[in-house]
Amino acid sequence: LLPLDWWKHCVLYQIYPRSFKDSDGDGIGDLKGIISELEHFVNAGVDAIWMSPIFESPMVDFGYDISNFYKIHYEYGTMEDFEELLKKAHELGIKVLLDFVPNHASTESEYFINSEKRVPGYEDYFVWADSPGPDPNNASVMRPPSNWVSQFGGSAWEWSEARQQFYLHQFAIEQADFNFRNPVVRQEMFNIMQFWLDKGADGFRVDALPYLMEANPADHNGSYPDDPLSGINHFESHQLGYTIPLYTKDLIELYDIVYEWREFVDKYLEDNPGDTRVLFSEGYANVTMTMLYYGNEEGAVGAHFPFNFDFITDLSAKSNARDFVYIILRWLTYMPHGGVPNWVFGNHDNNRMPTRFRHNMVDGLNSLNMLLPGVAVTYQGEEIGMRDGYVSWEDTVDVEACNRGDEDTYQLYSRDPARTPYHWNNGTNAGFSTGEKTWLPVADDFTEINLAKQKEDVRSHYKVYQALTALRKEKTLAYGEYDIRALSDSTQYLVRTLPTHRTYVLLFNVADTADTVRMDRVPHLKLPATVYVSSVHSNRLAGTTIDGEEVTLQAGEA
Numbered sequence: 367l368l369p370l371d372w373w374k375h376c377v378l379y380q381i382y383p384r385s386f387k388d389s390d391g392d393g394i395g396d397l398k399g400i401i402s403e404l405e406h407f408v409n410a411g412v413d414a415i416w417m418s419p420i421f422e423s424p425m426v427d428f429g430y431d432i433s434n435f436y437k438i439h440y441e442y443g444t445m446e447d448f449e450e451l452l453k454k455a456h457e458l459g460i461k462v463l464l465d466f467v468p469n470h471a472s473t474e475s476e477y478f479i480n481s482e483k484r485v486p487g488y489e490d491y492f493v494w495a496d497s498p499g500p501d502p503n504n505a506s507v508m509r510p511p512s513n514w515v516s517q518f519g520g521s522a523w524e525w526s527e528a529r530q531q532f533y534l535h536q537f538a539i540e541q542a543d544f545n546f547r548n549p550v551v552r553q554e555m556f557n558i559m560q561f562w563l564d565k566g567a568d569g570f571r572v573d574a575l576p577y578l579m580e581a582n583p584a585d586h587n588g589s590y591p592d593d594p595l596s597g598i599n600h601f602e603s604h605q606l607g608y609t610i611p612l613y614t615k616d617l618i619e620l621y622d623i624v625y626e627w628r629e630f631v632d633k634y635l636e637d638n639p640g641d642t643r644v645l646f647s648e649g650y651a652n653v654t655m656t657m658l659y660y661g662n663e664e665g666a667v668g669a670h671f672p673f674n675f676d677f678i679t680d681l682s683a684k685s686n687a688r689d690f691v692y693i694i695l696r697w698l699t700y701m702p703h704g705g706v707p708n709w710v711f712g713n714h715d716n717n718r719m720p721t722r723f724r725h726n727m728v729d730g731l732n733s734l735n736m737l738l739p740g741v742a743v744t745y746q747g748e749e750i751g752m753r754d755g756y757v758s759w760e761d762t763v764d765v766e767a768c769n770r771g772d773e774d775t776y777q778l779y780s781r782d783p784a785r786t787p788y789h790w791n792n793g794t795n796a797g798f799s800t801g802e803k804t805w806l807p808v809a810d811d812f813t814e815i816n817l818a819k820q821k822e823d824v825r826s827h828y829k830v831y832q833a834l835t836a837l838r839k840e841k842t843l844a845y846g847e848y849d850i851r852a853l854s855d856s857t858q859y860l861v862r863t864l865p866t867h868r869t870y871v872l873l874f875n876v877a878d879t880a881d882t883v884r885m886d887r888v889p890h891l892k893l894p895a896t897v898y899v900s901s902v903h904s905n906r907l908a909g910t911t912i913d914g915e916e917v918t919l920q921a922g923e924a
């Protein structure tokens with residue numbers, strides 16, 4: 367067995383820097399805070415971290431609106447802090463990935479300011495378009511080029527008085543979409559990646575890829591075509607298989623750009639030998655379009671992997687064991703030959719895992735994550751079972767919630783509940799900050815759910831998590847075959863086998879009632895079997911054995 371390349375079986379942990387750890391008491395997390403807690407990753411068994419954007423930003427979309435791609439945001443620290451973080455993480459054997467946001471830039475960026483003024487070289491940096499004319503009902507308002515709607519609500523076109531044209535923004539008004547048909551923009555993206563790779567970053571999570579390109583007016587009589595289904599929301603689009611909208615998402619041309627980026631990082635590695643630098647791509651799309659990020663049938667290679675959001679979009683507390691098996695096998699079935707799978711249970715854009723599923727499923731879900739083949743992704747807090755925080759309308763800061771919501775509906779859209787500060791302990795602000803006020807309120811269950819307590823408790827989500835990451839070092843889990851099936855509507859098994867090595871079996875009851883299953887239906891299982899890890903509320907302790915024809919699993923037990 368040849369050693370696996372570092373990223374192929376790593377535990378990847380997403381840090382949301384604003385909410386991880388505040389070192390200076392301003393109520394906002396920062397790089398020094400992350401540096402002070404690097405040991406957490408070693409203790410938890412994490413191999414790599416990716417940080418949501420840490421670059422200069424007016425913070426309309428909390429860092430996803432970048433005004434300078436080459437600078438660290440002042441609230442987060444300095445370039446020296448970043449260099450120190452990188453050095454210390456690397457000393458501890460932890461890889462560091464950055465968030466690369468190629469689709470758009472802040473309207474406060476030099477790029478945009480220059481483009482709006484038509485400074486030579488910048489004229490076509492963004493997607494600019496003329497208006498078809500003034501609104502017939504209100505001559506002072508210009509009509510937008512098309513009916514396209516932004517992801518955050520409202521028209522995706524914004525009028526620029528200065529330039530007397532509209533610019534496209536598929537997200538907030540302050541996030542202008544780059545024009546990827548312009549070779550100067552394509553080159554600048556290489557420059558940005560090169561800059562951070564030269565600093566020593568191990569790779570990138572690449573943001574919002576499905577939106578990279580839009581229909582070309584040249585193919586539509588010189589104008590941007592109206593989209594019959596523009597503005598359909600994310601959830602509705604998903605119901606319809608994510609094939610819409612037609613002209614602003616999943617355009618086939620965008621994949622070539624991803625393949626170019628892969629060539630670029632591979633070339634970078636050739637010129638700068640060392641450990642593999644990676645690209646992990648972000649995008650919600652149907653399975654066929656998602657798989658194209660890995661590469662295509664013609665042999666082009668893309669991202670090292672696209673994030674697998676199926677546990678977020680296709681499974682919930684309502685799913686039964688057959689749904690789980692079906693959705694897991696879908697990814698593994700559609701994945702191209704040689705692809706590395708990955709499993710994501712939450713992120714800063716979606717409700718937290720224990721809230722979307724059930725609290726009693728935390729350990730079972732973490733077990734699936736860790737025992738399935740490939741990369742296990744953890745969003746900060748999942749290792750201790752953090753739940754959504756309550757954020758009142760007054761405290762709501764998420765641009766999507768503010769744009770689309772009002773006091774009655776904001777909770778349908780708000781991403782703030784998944785972004786509340788990390789629970790380190792039961793002290794002031796859960797140990798996140800010594801400040802008076804934190805940028806988002808700390809969830810009030812922090813006295814019950816926090817890292818310090820879970821380190822002390824004899825059994826806790828954190829200890830289960832630690833045991834699981836330790837178990838991943840076993841060769842069977844890194845190299846072994848998998849077999850996954852439903853034993854009943856409630857319970858699934860996952861078996862991992864490797865010749866001459868120990869076999870591992872996960873049993874997971876996803877229902878909210880107990881379930882009894884027959885052991886002779888689990889292939890490769892030899893009784894008595896030793897329990898290595900079991901959920902916090904299980905009656906079975908590590909080291910005990912299972913030896914009987916039937917096993918009863920409590921609700922949510924693994």
Ligand code: ISL
Nearest residue numbers: 427430517537573574600649650715716
């Ligand atoms: O969040 C979504 C569904 O839950 C997506 O539609 C999401 O908006 C899309 O995948 C892009 O998200 C990323 O880029 C956005 C930023 O607001 C998100 O935080 C980021 O993850 C714009 O940069």
